[in-house]
Amino acid sequence: MWTEKYKTIYKLIESFDTIVIARHVGVDPDAMSSQLALRDSILKTFPNKTVLAVGSGSVKFTYLGKLDKLKDDIHDALLFVLDTPDQKRVDGISNFDVFAKKVKMDHHPFMEEFCDIEVINDKSSSASEIVLDFIKETGLVLDTSIAEKLFIGLASDTNRFMFNSSKDTFRKVAELLETYNLDIPSLYEKLYLRPINEVRLQGYIGENMVVTEHGVGYVKITNDTITKFQADVSSAGNMVNNFNYIDGVYVWITMTEDVKNNLIKANIRSRGPIINTVAEHYHGGGHKFASGARVFSWEEADALIRDLDTASKEFLVHQRSDEE
The missing domain is CATH 3.90.1640.10 (inorganic pyrophosphatase (n-terminal core))
Structure with a gap:
């Protein structure tokens, strides 16, 4: 071709x-x-x-x-x-x-x-x-x-x-x-080899993940948290890949503060809802089920979470109608 x-x-x-x-x-x-x-x-x-x-x-x-x-x-x-x-x-x-x-x-x-x-x-x-x-x-x-x-x-x-x-x-x-x-x-x-501090940060992410009404799991990783666990922005964000297949979670996000570039990096994954069209509205994009975005305040991060929750809600509605 x-x-x-x-x-x-x-x-x-x-x-x-x-x-x-x-x-x-x-x-x-x-x-x-x-x-x-x-x-x-x-x-x-x-x-x-x-x-x-x-x-x-x-x-x-x-x-x-x-x-x-x-x-x-x-x-x-x-x-x-x-x-x-x-x-x-x-x-x-x-x-x-x-x-x-x-x-x-x-x-x-x-x-x-x-x-x-x-x-x-x-x-x-x-x-x-x-x-x-x-x-x-x-x-x-x-x-x-x-x-x-x-x-x-x-x-x-x-x-x-x-x-x-x-x-x-x-x-x-x-x-x-x-x-x-x-x-x-x-x-x-x-x-996949990683230092023990990243394993501890992964535990922190799991413990602090919040799940919305329609199955969007997210965690906000501040610069203080990155410093505490002696991690970096890239490693923290990429941990999104470690949270697949959680019952009741259809979209999951790590939101990592990047003080060097004065922004917040959102790594987004999905097992159903289409997320790249949402990410495109937040200075990002990617694949239907794996995308990234960049926001410039925690308020904008909350707006991204709400839009992803809406996408997840629409997915669940269609899924239920298909099953009936």
């Missing part, structure tokens, strides 16, 4: 000496894995090119590899944007005009067109799956190190293949395991 676009993108890679690879703010394992995997694949195929993976990193993901610093004098370069549906959420790029060509590869629902070539496949499990498809289709280098990064991205964004995983996803992962003899326990240890 994407063969012709992939061929065109490959020709662009061939024609540019400098290539920059960016992704969304608030780095997660899929975004960083796909970014570093594509960088390494291009570099190993074309060792004389300059290929930079840019954006803010996280100590939590240093096992994936090092990011690069964008040069001040960048010009006549090719830009890849991965795992990002809208331009305002691209991390590490302040001026898009310095790039001669821009390519987007994303698995989120379409939000806006801002690149010359856009590969948007919301049927893919992850950005890592799209990058894997691209590498295999075009014959770019794929070795064990790159395969490990792509596996981590796939496993992370699907929550170990519980969500958004098709038959094709499992076939591709099986091929990676067979071809590159990946050490799954070792990779999962890198992905």
